Amino acid sequence: MKKVSMNIDGKTVEAQEGATILETAEAMGIHIPHLCYNEQLKVYGGCRLCMVEITKNGKKRLVASCAYPVEEGLVVETSSEKVKKIRRMIIELIWPVAQDLGREYGVTASRFRAANTDCSLCGICVRYCAEVKGSHIAYFKGRGIDREIALVPGMGKECLYCRECFNFCKGSKILQEMDRVYA
Ligand code: FES
Structure with a gap:
């Protein structure tokens, strides 16, 4: 299968065409937190915990890495300040199931109304x-x-x-x- 050359966190990688950013990063040993992704299931892209920052054609934007396919020349940052900021917000939104991750991101409580369930609705x-x-x-x-x-x-x-x-x-x-x- 064809390979594409791209960069994740400063490391150049020959990624398998058709793979997602999440799959490629994980194969490189770069962990991206994720919740609704499951390799046995179709891509859902619901929780947004796996957001990363990409640079494409000189423009930066945030994408869900579990749903975004690798591309030639793509530059990916898995833990930029923007990524960490949105990840902290998502951790608060799914607080009951993300408290361990919260410790890693310096989140100690949620500003949002506590749900009376510990279900994150990852589906x-x-x-x-x-x-x-x-x-x-x-x-x-x-x-x-x-x-x-x-x-x-x-x-x-x-x-x-x-x-x-x-x-x-x-x-x-x-x-x-x-x-x-x-x-
Ligand atoms: S893991 Fe849930 S949106 Fe990617």
């Missing part, structure tokens, strides 16, 4: 259920601040045996929801 359980299992049992319910993960009532018997998505859930929300529905 990995919903997408895994649909894309990998073909089941569509976990789903997003509600809108805005009322949005939450739910299980289709009466359809979740197989969840009791499957439990595969639990491994990806950082807030244990899907487990709590299952306990609530099937207690």
